[in-house]
Amino acid sequence: TDRYAVIGHPIAHSQSPLIHGLFARETGQDLVYEAIEGPLAPAQGFEDMVRAFFAAGGRGLNITAPFKLRARALADDCSPRARLAGAANALKCEGGRILADNFDGIGLRRDIELNLGLPLAGRRVLLLGAGGAARGALLPFLEAAPAALVLVNRDVAKARALVAEVAEVAQLPAGEGAPLPAAAVCALQAVGYDEVAALGAFDLVINATSASLSGALPPLPSAVFRAGGSAYELAYGKGRTPFLQLARAAGVQGGADGVGMLVEQAAEAFAWWRGVRPSTTAVIDRLTVPLD
Ligand code: ATR
Secondary structure, eight states, rough: OOOEEESSOOOOOOOOHHHHHHHHHHTTTOOOEEEEOOOOSSSSSSHHHHHHHTTOOEEEEEOOOTTTTHHHHOSSSOOOHHHHTTOOOOEEETTTTEEEOOOHHHHHHIIIIIIOOOOOOHHHHHEOSSSSSHHHHHHHHHHHSSOOOEEESSSSSHHHHHHHHHHHHHHHHHHHHTTOOOOHHEEEEEEHHHHHTGGEEEEEEEEOSSGGGGTTOOOOOOGGGEEEEEEESOOOSOSSSSHHHHHHTOOOOEEEHHHHHHHHHHHHHHHHHHOOOOHHHHHHHHHHOOOO
């Protein structure tokens, strides 16, 4: 029986053991997946815990808050998207080397495109935030070739720095950089909340800030929402957040939270570890709490 786990702090409410347990049952894979409480201190405790897990024969780890940056830093090698995100949410060990990837952004893209039926190609997309969650979404989103991908953040300098980083990654030789369509980087720009209304309405507005965790609302003008367009809230289990309420009041029909993203990133990690892709629909249905 192969061993997998998720490490975070706090970890008690993690849904990952349930999700991977369902995947293992569906695909007939012989594995166990547990939740491990990560250390709060001392500074080095997390790295030792990861190395001890692999040294004892563990096959793969998911990493959640607050350790994603440290997981990326300790890895011997990592994917371009994890490098740009500066963070990893999955690790595996091959030939004694620890490999890191970040499936959050691709999980979000798959939920939007496949489960919600909203292809990103040619769409105008507004992404709120420039923290870890937004960083992770950038490469997968640009690979989908949206007509526009606008980052809006309170700290505009942070968002602009991120756009500059993407431009650098896109210029790296194939293999080291990201396989981005040529137009993708042109589609990307960063603005402040006071400038965004001038850009018109967007087909899809995604809240990747941490505002909803405290019930707060980013200072977003409702002109960014297109009537009949879509809104996506990364925070899950928070019900209809102030962001989703604003979107609905502005005529947005589709409002989703991050449950589908959570299950899709898990499926990507499962496929990376096991070489078998589980189906996600039944698991998403099981975890979904209706927003109304
Ligand atoms: P995460 O890893 O969840 O993205 P983070 O790295 O701490 O968390 O980033 C939080 C993001 O949410 C930031 O982009 C932050 O904006 P600033 O960079 O301007 O601080 C954004 N954020 C948090 N609370 C917010 C609020 N009330 N309104 C708007 N943006 C908010």
